[in-house]
Amino acid sequence: MALQNLKSKIILSIAAFCSILFFLDWFVFSFLFLKFPNELEWDTSPWYNFLQKKENLNFTKDKKSVLVTGSSVALYSYLPQRVDEELAKSGIKIHSDFFGHVAMSPTDLYYYADEMISKKPDLILYLVNPGDLQMDHFPKVGENFGEYSEEGRIHAYAGRHPVKYYYPLQFLFDHFTSLKKTEILPLLTKSLLYVNRYRSFIYDPIDAYLERHTRSGTSYHNYTGATLTPIQWRKGWTDKNFQVSCELKTNSFFNETIFIPKKDIQVIISNNTNELYKNTFTKTGWQKIQFKLPELQADKIDLTFDISDVVSSKEIDQKIYGKEYFYGIRLPQNFCKKTIDRNISFTRVDSKDDQVLQDMKDSEYAEDYFEKMYKDADKYVDLERKILVRPEVQRLYYLHRVKEYLSKKGPYRWSEFKMLEKAAIKFKQANIPFVIVNNPENPLELNLYKDSDWYKDYLHFYSEIAAHSVKFYDHKESVPKIQDFIDSHHLTYKGSERMVPIYSTIIKENTK
Numbered sequence: 001m002a003l004q005n006l007k008s009k010i011i012l013s014i015a016a017f018c019s020i021l022f023f024l025d026w027f028v029f030s031f032l033f034l035k036f037p038n039e040l041e042w043d044t045s046p047w048y049n050f051l052q053k054k055e056n057l058n059f060t061k062d063k064k065s066v067l068v069t070g071s072s073v074a075l076y077s078y079l080p081q082r083v084d085e086e087l088a089k090s091g092i093k094i095h096s097d098f099f100g101h102v103a104m105s106p107t108d109l110y111y112y113a114d115e116m117i118s119k120k121p122d123l124i125l126y127l128v129n130p131g132d133l134q135m136d137h138f139p140k141v142g143e144n145f146g147e148y149s150e151e152g153r154i155h156a157y158a159g160r161h162p163v164k165y166y167y168p169l170q171f172l173f174d175h176f177t178s179l180k181k182t183e184i185l186p187l188l189t190k191s192l193l194y195v196n197r198y199r200s201f202i203y204d205p206i207d208a209y210l211e212r213h214t215r216s217g218t219s220y221h222n223y224t225g226a227t228l229t230p231i232q233w234r235k236g237w238t239d240k241n242f243q244v245s246c247e248l249k250t251n252s253f254f255n256e257t258i259f260i261p262k263k264d265i266q267v268i269i270s271n272n273t274n275e276l277y278k279n280t281f282t283k284t285g286w287q288k289i290q291f292k293l294p295e296l297q298a299d300k301i302d303l304t305f306d307i308s309d310v311v312s313s314k315e316i317d318q319k320i321y322g323k324e325y326f327y328g329i330r331l332p333q334n335f336c337k338k339t340i341d342r343n344i345s346f347t348r349v350d351s352k353d354d355q356v357l358q359d360m361k362d363s364e365y366a367e368d369y370f371e372k373m374y375k376d377a378d379k380y381v382d383l384e385r386k387i388l389v390r391p392e393v394q395r396l397y398y399l400h401r402v403k404e405y406l407s408k409k410g411p412y413r414w415s416e417f418k419m420l421e422k423a424a425i426k427f428k429q430a431n432i433p434f435v436i437v438n439n440p441e442n443p444l445e446l447n448l449y450k451d452s453d454w455y456k457d458y459l460h461f462y463s464e465i466a467a468h469s470v471k472f473y474d475h476k477e478s479v480p481k482i483q484d485f486i487d488s489h490h491l492t493y494k495g496s497e498r499m500v501p502i503y504s505t506i507i508k509e510n511t512k
Helices: 002-035 046-056 080-088 106-118 150-159 161-166 168-178 181-192 194-198 204-213 352-358 362-374 391-407 415-429 453-468 493-510
Strands: 064-070 094-098 123-128 241-247 253-260 265-271 274-281 285-292 300-307 380-382 434-438 470-474
Touching: 002 046, 002 194, 046 161, 046 204, 064 106, 080 094, 080 493, 106 123, 106 161, 106 415, 123 493, 150 161, 150 168, 150 181, 161 168, 161 181, 161 194, 168 181, 181 194, 253 265, 253 274, 265 285, 274 285, 352 493, 362 391, 391 453, 415 434, 415 453, 434 453, 434 493, 453 470
Parallel strands: 064 094, 064 123, 123 434, 434 470
Antiparallel strands: 241 300, 253 285, 265 274, 265 300
């Protein structure tokens, strides 16, 4: 009897411990974690930002709601605020927002479908590109490619970030018999504990908050300070000379930090014709600038910066491929701004990185494009260990090669097509309009395969799933200027502006 009581106590203790553990795990790493202020900027910590977006996104009944979904193709193409403002001119009140992340595939869309439906949108707008259909699983066979590997795709998904972070249990149930034991256990443990699921990005919002509030603001991904004239580069680099309307943190002193990229650079700061600061820096690195301000009637001052010398992008920013540019100084993240913006991780802003492409001639852009994108992409630092010279461009280069291969192969489909159809069926059953847009592609890439039988069949697929109440718009050539593309399918800010009236018209036609 005593032994039986002891067993009961042990079982109850284990049950109590597990209950407390699971509750604390949910409370701290799911509930509280999502309440932490998000001060991460656009295109940073994509997995945390998507998690927070999908969990916290709510629509109101006073406006029509549009869920914009897709991969980085969508994030680089759609400007929610601009589209909403464009529709407001016609008296249409719209709230459009993102439900997507980098490398989002049709399979991801299928597994997110129920959660998207729970948001009760009036329209789901899917911006897609052929590269979103997981072309990575055409195996390399010598200098060519073999048949699409469905088995390789399943094993790759078991280790993909979206599966591990957002739907490990669902994927495990659906593909249990196809998975290896070494793949089953990680998916199972990630299904049980949020801390295990989110651990790779759990410090991202905390670190960003501390950097902005308690540190110097010099360690960051994208600049979020005051806009310069000429506009700043995305990483906060400036031209040799620039102007800025600076919000003052005190009325008597200017107090900021700047990065000096080389010795003996002189910095002169003036207001109109009045010189306020002049100094030659003998050291490189982040340096403090402090000086007394003139008596002001406003909380802003217009400043002109004159830098005595420039530094090459190839020297300081490791841009050894593509065109060479020249920088003046680098600014801290929130330079000349009093407030620190929150919830901007899906808000894109313009930068000089995009603008410099607009000024290129076609021949100059093409030369820069192929050097920047594909030069040395198939070379190795270490052939034995397969260490690539340029791992950062490898996926886009691989997709480029696969598209060339498919253009010669003829009609060919794989499981991602089916997964997109299954997602469409879910939206139809929920009575939510589902619109697919074949998004613009860079003519330098599109011209390689747009007339091929494979690409024609790719487009025909979308007409086939119209049976599931899908509306399809083909806008592959709606941005014909190559200078409006950063790479094969990501639009510059100017390119995304060109799509504002197109997306607005599509939404107008599909919301009642």
